[in-house]
Amino acid sequence: MPTALEILQKYWQHDTFRSLQNEIIDSVLNGHDTFALMPTGGGKSICFQVPALINEGICLVISPLVALMKDQVANLQNRGIKAIALTGGIKTDEVVDLLDNCQFGNYKFLYVSPERLQSDWILERIKNLPINLITIDEAHCVSQWGHDFRPAYLKISILKEYFPKVPFLALTATATPRVKEDIITQLGLQNPVQFAKSFARKNIAYMVFEVEDKLFRIEQILKKNPQPSIIYVRNRKSCLDISTQLQTLGFQATYYHGGLASREKDKNMQLWMEEKAQVMVATNAFGMGIDKPNVKTVIHIQLPENIENYYQEAGRSGRNGEKAFAVLLTSPSDIIQAEKQFLDVLPDRDFLKKMYIKLCNYFQIAYGEGINEEFMFNLNHFCHKYDFPILKTYNGMRFLDGQGVLTLSQEFSEKITLQFLIESKEVIRYTSLNPNDEEIILTILRTYPGVYEMQTAFNLSLIAKKSQHSEAAVLAVLHKLKDKGIIEFHSKNNDAVLIFNEIREDERTINKVSKYLTRQNELKKEQLQSVIKYVSEKDICKSKMILDYFGETATKNCGICSYCITLSKPKKDFNDLSNKITALLQNEDLSSREIQNKTKNTADDVIFILQQLLEDNRVAIQKNNKYTLKN
Incomplete structure (x- = not known):
């Protein structure tokens, strides 16, 4: 049996392990459940890839990130190591073939998303594989106190029943002490050996x-x-x-x-x-x-x-x-903008209840019915019909998906992409010759300024609303422009699929999940406050x-x-700079950059003095961001 260092040298051409890698590998090889907190850049993948290559059998890697799974599988394959990823969008027949390859093709790594494990037949197939290690990457996703909670992670602990003697390795790059304890509990780790690399990045x-x-x-x-x-x-x-x-x-x-x-x-x-x-x-x-x-x-x-x-x-x-x-x-405006972006779009209990009832009405689901019913769903159309804010509605639906009330296809994407193929002056010429199309085209150009440079995701209902035309009229113009070679235009049938997992019970449905909503919202507020404290x-x-x-x-x-x-800079006497700035402002109003150029001082020093002068009410800032001296 090769040693860990021999495997590292053979496949990665490294002569030494990074900090903690060897210790984590030894823990796994000794059959222990292991928790490892290794900040970004610490080399987490080596910690499960090396022991998996030493032992007979397959390493099951559970990861929420499709891009990361594909990247790791490609890297392993480039090193001559057989690896497979069951990502979303793979047809059932292909999944069956891939799992057959794992069972009979001497594969060493099987990457799956946690959602894949919720399919009973996939879980049944995995139970019959010679699993030698179960790795949970991005393990903070299992914790409702974590920054990226994924409800499907809560189901991972069932693998303990099927593989009681197989060690679990939980890996994360970011976890507070509360999240770490939650990970260990939720995954059912048995007396785990714990490793934590310092978060300090001294360079x-x-x-x-x-x-x-x-x-x-x-x-x-x-x-x-x-x-x-x-x-x-x-x-x-x-x-x-x-x-x-x-x-x-x-x-x-x-x-x-x-x-x-x-x-x-x-x-x-x-x-x-x-x-x-x-x-x-x-x-x-x-x-x-x-x-x-x-x-x-x-x-x-x-x-x-x-x-x-x-x-x-x-x-x-x-x-x-x-x-x-x-x-x-x-x-100064960043804090207000962040609160709008991250907090104002959080659904509260009343909004969640209203949204759920309207959703049921939208699909004509009667009270006490609806379980296992499946529908094609267009988020933009639904929000437009009931005048709901899109982001808050989407967050509400993701929350209900997380609690198992609904199943929502993972993400909404625009149905249409387009790009203008001719120069802007030629587009303007076309609009002057086709005045009936002008308002729709100008609305598109105002809404998507990058539409000349690249294929741009296109919101049909938004353009229809802004241009005060029907969606059919907008589509007709797009088809006409495509036929004339003015745009490249792709239409995809990729609405979300929505499945109701429970019967409709309105108040009762929302009551049983609202406490989790409150906890999630409070966590997001706490997290943003930590950011505000960091910058303030x-x-x-x-x-x-x-x-x-x-x-x-x-x-x-x-x-x-x-x-x-x-602290390391010598203390400055800012009186001289303050006098220079007030002298300059006696002659003309100036921006901070103009003041910086004229005084030959750093931006930080100039801003510091200007803030002092503002607080002392000696200067004022105008709408054009220029400073003026007060009388």
């Missing part, structure tokens, strides 16, 4: 800067650090906007979000990986399974939803051990704050974060 400087002009600060950071960088933004539109703005400033930038076609994602990813683009502008869809060691800077330009997500995303910098920067740029607290080491959040105590300051560098 990452956590920076929080309050700025007025975020793009200008990004420009300064990227010029100072021209190595590979990631900029995280809130939505898909911002990806294209920020990427385009950076290109205008002379940077090689590309973008990545969940709405891009696979070909586009791969192309943009390759540009960044090969360093033909310095900057990747992305939503949080980017990053899982991406291991680029020399990322110098990760910049967030809006507040993240929770510290867990922020830590993981920031931790994609500096994996080569060299100094790196995790920068969070804030402005000016007198504590940022690294210390992150460690404290994860239940780890730091004995000394990190020395490199935005707070610590203020």
Whole structure:
């Protein structure tokens, strides 16, 4: 039997294990249930892949992330190791063939999503496989106190009944002490051996800067650090906007979000990986399974939803051990915007009840009926009919799905994608010759500014409502434009499928799940408050704050974060700068950047003095963001 180190050398060409990897592998090989908390970049996959290759049989890996599963399977196959992933969208016949391969084809790894285990026939087939290890990746998903709770994870513990002698390995990169205990309980781990790698990333400087002009600060950071960088933004539109703005400033930038076609994602990813683009502008869809060691800077330009997500995303910098920067740029309005984005869309009990009743009425389900009935479902149409906010409704339906009241296909996607193939001046010429189509076309262009650059997901009901036309009229124009070669247009029949798992009981149905809703909403509020505290607290080491959040105590300051560098700088006498600024403002109104250029001072120092002058009521800020001296 080969040793763990021999396996590592043979398949990964490494001569040593990283911190804790060897200890975790030994625990698994000795048959112990094991819990391992290894922050981003710690090499979690080696901890189950090496022992699985030593022992006879198959390692069952349960993961919620399709992209990560595909990435790991591809990496294993490239090393000559047989691995399979049962991801969504695979037809039943193909699943049967894949499971046959596992049983008779000497495969070593079977990756499945937790939802797949809810199919009785798949579970029955897995029970008959020679499983040597059960790995639960992203194990925090089992905890309702975790930042990414997945109800299907609660069913994983049933595997203990079928494989009582097979060790469980629970892996996560982010878990507070409360979440860790919940993971151990919910998975039914028996006296688990526990490992926890420190959350400290000594080479990452956590920076929080309050700025007025975020793009200008990004420009300064990227010029100072021209190595590979990631900029995280809130939505898909911002990806294209920020990427385009950076290109205008002379940077090689590309973008990545969940709405891009696979070909586009791969192309943009390759540009960044090969360093033909310095900057990747992305939503949080980017990053899982991406291991680029020399990322110098990760910049967030809006507040993240929770510290867990922020830590993981920031931790994609500096994996080569060299100094790196995790920068969070804030402005005074960010807190209000974050509360609107993350908290205002949370459904409360009254909204949930109203939404559930309307949903039943929408499908004409009578009280006491509806169990196991299945329907095609269009979220936009439903929300438009009852004047419900889309995000709050979607969150409500996801919650009911999590509680087993409904089964909802995993995500809503737009039915239509389109892209304009001719230049904008030619489109304007077409509208002048076809005035009946003008309002619909102009509405599309105003709503989707990136529609010239790429295939764009298209919301039919939204365009119909905005242009004050019927959906049929909008579709007719799209077909006409396609026939004339003006647009590339794809229509897909991919509405959600909705299954009612219980009979309709209105009040009783909602009553039994509302306590979980209250807990979930309170958790999200707590998590956002932790983020707000992180950016607002000016007198504590940022690294210390992150460690404290994860239940780890730091004995000394990190020395490199935005707070610590203020301690190492000599104390400044700001009176001279204050006098210079007031003298300049006596002659003309100026923006902070203009003041910075004229005084030859840093942006931080200028902003600091301006805030002092504002608090002392000596200056005022105008609508054009210029400062004026008060009389």
